[in-house]
Amino acid sequence: xxxxxxxxxxxxxxxxxxxxxxxxxxxxxxxxxxxxxxxxxxxxxxxxxxxxxxxxxxxxxxxxxxxxxxxxxxxxxxxxxxxxxxxxxxxxxxxxxxxxxxxxxxxxxxxxxxxxxxxxxxxxxxxxxxxxxxxxxxxxxxxxxxxxxxxxxxxxxxxxxxxxxxxxxxxxxxxxxxxxxxxxxxxxxxxxxxxxxxxxxxxxxxxxxxxxxxxxxxxxxxxxxxxxxxxxxxxxxxxxxxxxxxxxxxxxxxxxxxxxxxxxxxxxxxxxxxxxxxxxxxxxxxxxxxxxxxxxxxxx
Amino acid sequence: xxxxxxxxxxxxxxxxxxxxxxxxxxxxxxxxxxxxxxxxxxxxxxxxxxxxxxxxxxxxxxxxxxxxxxxxxxxxxxxxxxxxxxxxxxxxxxxxxxxxxxxxxxxxxxxxxxxxxxxxxxxxxxxxxxxxxxxxxxxxxxxxxxxxxxxxxxxxxxxxxxxxxxxxxxxxxxxxxxxxxxxxxxxxxxxxxxxxxxxxxxxxxxxxxxxxxxxxxxxxxxxxxxxxxxxxxxxxxxxxxxxxxxxxxxxxxxxxxxxxxxxxxxxxxxxxxxxxxxxxxxxxxxxxxxxxxxxxxxxxxxxxxxxxxxxxxxxxxxxxxxxxxxxxxxxxxxxxxxxxxxxxxxxxxxxxxxxxxxxxxxxxxxxxxxxxxxxxxxxxxxxxxxxxxxxxxxxxxxxxxxxxxxxxxxxxxxxxxxxxxxxxxxxxxxx
Numbered sequence: 001x002x003x004x005x006x007x008x009x010x011x012x013x014x015x016x017x018x019x020x021x022x023x024x025x026x027x028x029x030x031x032x033x034x035x036x037x038x039x040x041x042x043x044x045x046x047x048x049x050x051x052x053x054x055x056x057x058x059x060x061x062x063x064x065x066x067x068x069x070x071x072x073x074x075x076x077x078x079x080x081x082x083x084x085x086x087x088x089x090x091x092x093x094x095x096x097x098x099x100x101x102x103x104x105x106x107x108x109x110x111x112x113x114x115x116x117x118x119x120x121x122x123x124x125x126x127x128x129x130x131x132x133x134x135x136x137x138x139x140x141x142x143x144x145x146x147x148x149x150x151x152x153x154x155x156x157x158x159x160x161x162x163x164x165x166x167x168x169x170x171x172x173x174x175x176x177x178x179x180x181x182x183x184x185x186x187x188x189x190x191x192x193x194x195x196x197x198x199x200x201x202x203x204x205x206x207x208x209x210x211x212x213x214x215x216x217x218x219x220x221x222x223x224x225x226x227x228x229x230x231x232x233x234x235x236x237x238x239x240x241x242x243x244x245x246x247x248x249x250x251x252x253x254x255x256x257x258x259x260x261x262x263x264x265x266x267x268x269x270x271x272x273x274x275x276x277x278x279x280x281x282x283x284x285x286x287x288x289x290x291x292x293x294x295x296x297x298x299x300x
Numbered sequence: 301x302x303x304x305x306x307x308x309x310x311x312x313x314x315x316x317x318x319x320x321x322x323x324x325x326x327x328x329x330x331x332x333x334x335x336x337x338x339x340x341x342x343x344x345x346x347x348x349x350x351x352x353x354x355x356x357x358x359x360x361x362x363x364x365x366x367x368x369x370x371x372x373x374x375x376x377x378x379x380x381x382x383x384x385x386x387x388x389x390x391x392x393x394x395x396x397x398x399x400x401x402x403x404x405x406x407x408x409x410x411x412x413x414x415x416x417x418x419x420x421x422x423x424x425x426x427x428x429x430x431x432x433x434x435x436x437x438x439x440x441x442x443x444x445x446x447x448x449x450x451x452x453x454x455x456x457x458x459x460x461x462x463x464x465x466x467x468x469x470x471x472x473x474x475x476x477x478x479x480x481x482x483x484x485x486x487x488x489x490x491x492x493x494x495x496x497x498x499x500x501x502x503x504x505x506x507x508x509x510x511x512x513x514x515x516x517x518x519x520x521x522x523x524x525x526x527x528x529x530x531x532x533x534x535x536x537x538x539x540x541x542x543x544x545x546x547x548x549x550x551x552x553x554x555x556x557x558x559x560x561x562x563x564x565x566x567x568x569x570x571x572x573x574x575x576x577x578x579x580x581x582x583x584x585x586x587x588x589x590x591x592x593x594x595x596x597x598x599x600x601x602x603x604x605x606x607x608x609x610x611x612x613x614x615x616x617x618x619x620x621x622x623x624x625x626x627x628x629x630x631x632x633x634x635x636x637x638x639x640x641x642x643x644x645x646x647x648x649x650x651x652x653x654x655x656x657x658x659x660x661x662x663x664x665x666x667x668x669x670x671x672x673x674x675x676x677x678x679x680x681x682x683x684x685x686x687x688x689x690x691x692x693x694x695x696x697x698x699x700x701x702x703x704x705x706x707x708x709x710x711x712x713x714x715x716x717x718x719x720x721x722x723x724x725x726x727x728x729x730x731x
Contacts, residue, residue, distance in 0.1 A: 018352065021352075022356060025363075026359060028363025028366065031363070032367045035367075041443050121678060132679040133601050135678070153678060165459050166462065168460045168466070169447040170456045188441050188444045188448060189440020191440070195526065195672075195673075197677065200678045200680075208369060285525070288524045289524070
């Protein structure tokens with residue numbers, strides 16, 4: 001065999017082996033691509049959908065949930081109410097750190113069961129200190145513990161929200177009633193918002209959320225608690241699927257001490273306005289200029 | 301460029317016989333250039349096969365990540381960016397650093413540098429390819445990439461710094477693709493390149509190089525909730541480190557080219573780049589000291605990330621080995637570069653470059669991205685150590701980038717040294 005033919009033979013052999021290795025290595029990508037639905041990939045941004053298109057998508061999601069979990073759910077898109085601007089206040093003198101709010105959030109919002117996800121984290125703080133560095137989230141003892149107070153933290157629905165500014169594709173925005181929402185079908189999963197949020201309010205779906213069919217909350221909102229896809233960011237929406245039709249957030253209903261006050265900032269007769277006008281109120285990390293709609297106060 | 305003595309120069313405007321002829325000539329150039337990627341010595345093949353294998357392992361790992369979700373990484377809601385974004389950041393610096401060949405070549409008329417400047421431009425292209433790779437593997441939904449295309453998706457410009465990064469990185473990619481492509485193609489045709497078709501782009505690319513790394517720094521330093529990044533010194537440090545890693549890498553590449561190709565390269569370009577590094581390594585150490593002083597002397601919660609990074613906190617020390625290795629290598633490179641031996645003996649210079657390159661890689665990658673998340677914004681201390689998937693995917697992207705660079709330089713040098721020209725191939729077309 002002459003040198004050039006040997007060379008050619010080697011190249012053909014190498015090329016074949018290479019192509020085989022490529023085909024083998026690309027298998028998982030091919031399997032992933034086969035599972036990506038074209039309809040979902042080409043779905044437009046929430047704000048660009050007509051009411052009819054949106055209605056069609058809602059039915060589609062319901063059908064899909066039925067197919068996957070065998071559960072009848074209702075996915076709605078409730079618009080913000082006129083003359084309503086939501087705010088939330090939390091009485092630190094009453095909070096006992098029982099984490100019932102975090103639990104209720106977990107159930108209400110169809111969170112991943114494996115990670116025990118929730119939009120609320122409760123910090124056990126040292127009496128006489130605002131230093132979160134000295135706080136604990138993974139306390140495991142009877143509450144309230146002596147010498148401690150408790151500070152639940154969730155999305156502050158900032159009026160100057162860094163998470164909204166940084167999103168490169170406008171997948172997250174502020175609604176007219178003050179709630180910051182995410183279009184789960186538009187988010188590209190870059191997690192820049194997670195880096196930008198000063199309150200650890202955002203969560204990423206590191207895997208497809210796992211929920212037993214029997215535990216699925218069938219009352220779902222397109223922009224809130226519907227079962228999220230894998231690879232997108234989610235957050236607290238003040239339970240807008242409830243609050244936009246006059247109900248209270250799940251975390252408030254679960255609170256055994258009445259530490260939580262939710263309401264309309266524009267209604268002068270609301271409990272919330274009374275708290276803001278009569279209590280010593282503060283917001284978390286005010287110096288960052290994020291203008292939260294979530295207020296803390298003490299009962300003194 | 302400046303080679304009036306080119307013996308095989310064609311007339312400036314040969315009359316095309318048909319409208320399609322220039323296009324056909326160009327396609328023939330592309331075909332012959334690509335064919336070069338499949339020819340070479342056994343060393344070349346061995347190198348490319350090893351890189352291909354690593355790239356395939358990476359691609360496979362990424363596939364698993366797509367299927368199972370990013371739970372296969374060690375990232376969490378506490379540390380939501382890690383190895384991928386660290387590599388991305390370093391890659392942007394590498395791309396920007398390549399401009400340190402362009403500035404002497406075009407602004408200061410350094411003729412030795414002019415002869416090899418094409419390598420810098422090709423490095424910029426390969427580095428941007430690497431950056432784009434790391435952005436895509438970090439995305440939870442790469443299938444929705446089109447959402448970020450201006451005009452087609454919803455481009456949140458000018459508010460989101462990430463959209464600025466899309467603009468400047470793609471702009472820099474296209475600029476260098478045009479400059480390198482135009483110069484090489486004209487050389488292939490044996491024509492003198494027209495200054496108006498490349499010089500304005502070259503000068504634009506110099507500003508653009510600074511902008512890509514400034515914008516990338518702004519991406520981080522504009523976040524008020526992350527005190528570790530929220531420092532005006534971040535962008536200057538990014539530029540300084542870019543002008544360490546870029547020149548260091550180019551010096552090593554020049555040595556490889558010198559050793560394994562027929563291209564004659566003098567000591568001039570390497571020495572010029574080493575002179576740049578002698579300044580930037582010190583500048584970077586100075587800025588590091590300044591940041592450390594501010595954080596540690598002031599103390600308090602704003603310094604907790606720095607304390608965790610350098611000394612560990614509450615029994616967690618995950619990043620301590622990374623950062624002290626980085627500091628040690630950076631100091632070592634500064635010492636080596638200032639020893640007279642590094643001027644006389646190329647091996648010393650290469651050792652200094654290797655130290656500087658790895659030092660900056662560790663400092664700017666794991667040492668800069670991860671500690672901003674530890675402790676988290678609610679001051680929880682959750683550590684992060686890249687998973688095997690992350691290492692595989694990252695190695696795969698770097699391997700692919702090196703393949704792009706190798707092929708680009710191989711084609712570039714073949715054209716540059718006159719081994720690949722339109723003349724020999726075109727008797728049938730020109731007859």
